[in-house]
Every structure is written in C-alpha cells, then in structure tokens.
Amino acid sequence: MKKDEMIPGRRAVLRIAACLGAAVTTRLLTAEPAGTPGHAALASPAADGGAAAAGAAGPGVVETRSSALRTPAAYRLQPLTEGAPPGYRRAAPPVREKPFLELPDLGHSMVLTFDDGPDPRYTPQILRTLREHDVRAMFFVCGEMAGYNQDLVREMAGDGHIIGNHTWSHPLMTKLTPSAIRSEIERTSEMIVKTTGAPPLWFRAPYGAWNKHTFEIGAEFGMEPVAWTVDTLDWATPGTDKVVRAVLDGAGPGVIVLQHDAGGNRSQSVAALRRYLPTLLSDGYRIAVPYR
Template identity: 60%
Template sequence: MKKDQMTPGRRALLRGAAVFGLAATAGCAGTAGSGAGAPDVSGSGIPSGAADGGVAAGGAPAARPLKASAYRLQPMAGSGPAGAPRTRPRVRKEPILRMDGQGRSMVLTFDDGPDPRYTPGILRTLRRYDVRAMFFVCGEMAVDNKDLLREMADDGHLIGNHTWTHPLLPKMSRSAMREEIERTCEVVEDAVGEPPAWFRAPYGAWNRNAFQLGADLGMEPLAWTVDTLDWTEPGTRTIIRRVRAGAGPGVVVLSHDAGGDRSQSVEALRTYLPELIDSGYRISLPSRYGI
C-alpha cells in the first residue's frame, strides 16, 4: 500500500476502533512481570485502551467517541540488567502500562512510522538532547524506510512492532494476526539485525491471541500512561500541555511520528523535552528484563 493511501476498509476500522478496549486474556523480546489495573493519567478523557488514534499510512484519522476506559492498569515494576540474554517472555493478560519510576525516569514512545516527513525531525531533537526513545513501527511504513530504522538503531533507540497495516487485532483471525506481526518483525530484523523486543497493539486493542503471538515472537506488550492525542492535531501548545500535566516517574508517553500531519508533534517535542530534562526527569528506555 502506498504511504498516502488508505483503503475504505481501513477507514472503517478507524471509525470503529474506539469501541474496543482491552480483552483481558492471553504478546516479539522481554521477560517476566505482572500487570494489573490503574487510572488513565493523561487527563484527556480518552480511554487508555482506545486512544491510539494514528494510522500506519498517511491520511487523517477519523474522529472517535469519548467513552469510559475499557481497562485500567496498575503500574509495573521494571528495569533489569542491560545486555542480559534474550529470553521468551511469559504470556501476559494485560499490557505493561508503566515503567519503574525510580530516578524520575520517563519513557517517550512514537507510533505508526517511520515517515520521512516527520521522523527525521523527531530523531534530530532526541539526538540534540542525547535522549533515547521507543518507535513502534508499522511494517508497511518501515519496508520503504529502512534507512530511518537504521538511524533509530544507530542512535540507540528501541524499535517496537506495531503490526504491518495498523489493523484492529480483535477483529482478525489468529493466522491473519500472526502475518501482520511476523512480517513487521522480519522487516525490522532485516534492517537493523535483530527483531523487535516490544509490541504495541494498534488502538490499544488487545486480546488473547495478540498476547500469545507477541510472546511467541519474543516481545513484551507495552501500552502507555499518557496519551498526547497528537493524532487529532490539537495544536502544538495542547500537546505540550498534556505532556506537562501527565509527567511523572514511570510514565510512558504516547505520541505519533506518522499517520497524518505530525508537524505539531515534531514541534511540541522541541519544547517539552528540554523542559522535562530541566525538571529533573530522566528520559530512558525500559529494560526487557525484570519488568
């Protein structure tokens, strides 16, 4: 699929995505830990389980109704030895929402890319402040932008799996879901030499098969704590305000570097990132071990 095309079927998925929260049974590299329920601290009023509004390729996302969160997760303990041997994670029943906040650490994540129009700007800002982030990439975007994947890896960022076409996973058969996830693992491994260690379900819509397949492929499932809702293009100041309001130890921030006009997301990062650092936050990466 071309990057700036979207089929009617995917538009329909976007319109219906917000009605799906997390199905709580049964996730490509990580380790053991446990997940439970916690409030959405984004302050946005958008459900944590359905707020991932980006799309894998270009085109403006459809509007979503506001509704109560279908799942609420507890903070997770996290961080373990770097460079530990890669092991198969256990199958979780809920995604990881929050990292261990020891040392006032936070995690920045960017979904749906890479997009050559916006991802390079985000990478430049992260490089300027010597900060590492996580990029949950869609295979259909990554396959034509492997140079950006290599740039991410060279800069020390983590590349996660966000499926191939950004579908609504609970609507898919197990075999179709496996193809979506597996193909993206292969593209990432081909580009940077290793498969992704983390997985994020599009729209935050998980089910038993998503957790099982992710674990089978060696990935831990990661959700988020603060949703910037940047996919709605609310304005640079609003994105900055949401990050400021949600900042805290262990917070995982959700933003997007593709799926529409992400110039506001690029510009907002230039402001809130140095502010977070000046406030004493350490922007870091989650460990795959001891979560």
C-alpha cells in the same frame, strides 16, 4: 514479500533471532560512566494488583541524558547484548493478560514513545531533536512503513532508540483472525530483523486494542506488550499547545508518553517535542528506555 505467512524454515529462523535478541546483560548500558542507578522492575497495570515479574533479573533501563552533547559517532550505543554471559539465552516472556501501562520505580524518569512510522517528513526531525538533547525513545514502527524507509529504521537503531513492533498495516487486531494477527506481527518482526539485525522485544497493538490471541502471538515472538500512561491525542492535531500541556500535566515517575511520527500531518508532534523535552529535562526528569 507476499502477504501469506512465511514458510516454516523462515519462521523458525525469526523465532531463533527473537531468542537471541532477548539475551541482554543484567546491568545498565548508559552513555555515562559506571555508577548509574541500577535496575527497576517493570510493573503491570494497577488492575493487576502489583508488579509483574518480567524475568529473573527483571528488565532495566537505559538512561539517556548526559551533561554534554555528543558527536554522532560517540552518540551511537553498543548493541544491548554486549556483556551477556556466553551461551546465555532468555526464555520467551510469559503470556500476559494486560499490557504494561507504566514503568514505575525508575526514580524521576519518563519514557517517550512514537507510533506508526517511520515517515521521512517527520521522523528525521524527531530524531534530530532527541539527538540534540542526548535522549533515547521507543519507536513502534509499522512494517510497511519500515520497508519503505529502511534507512530511517537503521538510523533509529544506530542512535540507540528501541524499535518495537506495531504490526504491518495498523489494523484493529480484535477484528482479525489468529492467522491474520500472526501475519501482521510476524512480517513486521521479520522486517525489523532484516533492517537492523535484531528482533523487536516490545509490541504495541494499534489503537491499544488487545485480545488473547494478540498477547499469545506477541509472546511467541519474544515480545512484551506495552501501552501508555499519557495519550497526547496528537493524532487528532489538537494544536501544539495542547500536546505540550498533555505531556507536562501528565509528567511523573514511570510515565509512558504516546505520540506519533506518522499516519498524518505530525508537524504539531514535532513542534511539541521541541518545546516540552527541554522543560522535562530542566525539571529533573531523565528520559529512559527499557530493555530486557
């Protein structure tokens, strides 16, 4: 697809898809039987002065650990729209002024996120480790990388991971015009819809650089903005030990961990996940992903 914006008809289709994708059940979808603890509302950053409403029922959490490993076929989840009332449509999210920095009130749960991919050298190893421990994560993909590695994007979705929008080419959004911001976001959402059949419901600005236009355009496409609580700085390749220590030192209820599965040599990120994930699980943390 060319770099210029989509024709109006295709843009309308994408926005309709975003509305359809945001229609989700108000119960938890888990790999476990019914009876799993219920919803926990997303809260905005502390600077917002309290919880931010994210819809009438509030978003929920998909718990991601079970007592036994599953075969690949059993591991794959049903679409998150399963069980939604007929004709149900959720309104686009409000335009926020700050991204979510944490997911509080989830009990002993944490969220793992990976940016910039997918990369055929590192993403498959991360997916394998997550599958071995039967946990789900959030992958904020760049549209250009997703286009080159559509099989990996489909594998992420098939394994039940959340796929978020991380722009097309990873620019500094605060330096772009509104039309350029729209193109970066729109093209990536289109690629995700083309590859998985569902639009992304979450957006993360590259470098954590947000502005008014970024929030407005993200909301226009039905996405909530999310940042992180713990930055492992794995992009700077500080050493596997330091990445592990950053996660374990920052562990806590509602914490969102930032790592990367592309954008450079991510072998330390792969090795760190293999080390800290079993420790978090043995410490009683659930690894969860949000849904709306």
